[in-house]
Amino acid sequence: MTEPAVRCTDLTHSFGTTRAVDGVDLEIHPGEVFGLLGPNGAGKTTTLRMITTLLPTEPGRITVAGLDVARRKMAVRRLIGYVPQQLSADGALTGRENVSLFARLFDVPRARRAEEVRRALDLVGLTGDADRTAKGYSGGMIRRLELAQALVSSPRLLILDEPTIGLDPVARSAVWERISQIRAETGMTVLVTTHYMDEAEQYCDRVALMHTGKIRALGTPAELEADLGPESTLDDVFRAVTGDRLESEEGGIRSVRATRRTARRLG
Ligand SMILES: Nc1ncnc2c1ncn2[C@@H]1O[C@H](COP(=O)(O)OP(=O)(O)OP(=O)(O)O)[C@@H](O)[C@H]1O
Numbered sequence: 001m002t003e004p005a006v007r008c009t010d011l012t013h014s015f016g017t018t019r020a021v022d023g024v025d026l027e028i029h030p031g032e033v034f035g036l037l038g039p040n041g042a043g044k045t046t047t048l049r050m051i052t053t054l055l056p057t058e059p060g061r062i063t064v065a066g067l068d069v070a071r072r073k074m075a076v077r078r079l080i081g082y083v084p085q086q087l088s089a090d091g092a093l094t095g096r097e098n099v100s101l102f103a104r105l106f107d108v109p110r111a112r113r114a115e116e117v118r119r120a121l122d123l124v125g126l127t128g129d130a131d132r133t134a135k136g137y138s139g140g141m142i143r144r145l146e147l148a149q150a151l152v153s154s155p156r157l158l159i160l161d162e163p164t165i166g167l168d169p170v171a172r173s174a175v176w177e178r179i180s181q182i183r184a185e186t187g188m189t190v191l192v193t194t195h196y197m198d199e200a201e202q203y204c205d206r207v208a209l210m211h212t213g214k215i216r217a218l219g220t221p222a223e224l225e226a227d228l229g230p231e232s233t234l235d236d237v238f239r240a241v242t243g244d245r246l247e248s249e250e251g252g253i254r255s256v257r258a259t260r261r262t263a264r265r266l267g
Helices: 043-052 074-080 093-104 110-121 139-151 170-188 197-203 221-228 234-242 250-267
Strands: 007-015 020-026 033-037 061-064 081-083 155-159 189-194 207-212 212-217
Touching: 007 043, 007 197, 020 043, 020 139, 033 043, 033 170, 033 197, 043 061, 043 155, 043 189, 061 189, 074 081, 081 139, 093 110, 093 139, 110 139, 139 155, 139 170, 139 250, 155 170, 170 197, 197 234, 207 221, 212 221, 212 234, 221 234
Parallel strands: 033 189, 033 207, 081 155, 155 189
Antiparallel strands: 007 020, 007 061, 207 212
């Protein structure tokens, strides 16, 4: 039987008295686009940081392609491409130099490096802009550059934390189109967090709705909506299971702040 791409068993993590992740069980199938949905503070980033080996997994357990994350950290890191929420591109470098840097960091063999960098830039549609410095890129182009950085080591599991936060609707769909195309071309598994329910509805095969550290519902968007009744949206499902709204005002303000931070850092 094929191993799940990710299996989380009873994941728990606290920061002081805040229980950020509270008994999460999750199984992500190979090759699917899986969306972890929830408002700010739901515990999504903490869950991703545990899966990516950046936070301890105990007392819970995580496997990535059958490998125990607590015991096989380095092997797991080689399977993963991670795009965090924080900016990871350097404005002073060209697109190609940014991706080359990641190729070196991730030990892409020297003989294959230039070709892998070209391939990653091509996958995200940045070939024509590869030799311009990133400080001249739009927000959407920076996000696609960060995708290329994560793709250069040919990961089996691509993990994206709020890939479209702070982008305008056109740039958001451009980023998602690339994610869908890359998944179709490479067959890799994609785990993505978002608080934009329309994106999850359109682009995710399955979603988990997270709130106050717990998974409150899990399934395909269509299944979850059908369970609630005709004409339901994912936001309705979220409200029904948590009594809260998925897209909060706070999210909007944070998005703007994030965009401004990105612009400042690259400028
Ligand atoms: N390093 C930290 N120190 C203390 N508390 C933290 C830390 N990181 C997260 N938290 C708290 O843990 C809870 C979950 O945060 P987390 O970042 O995982 O949520 P999230 O769903 O990813 O939201 P966001 O989109 O805002 O990052 C929140 O209450 C947050 O304030």
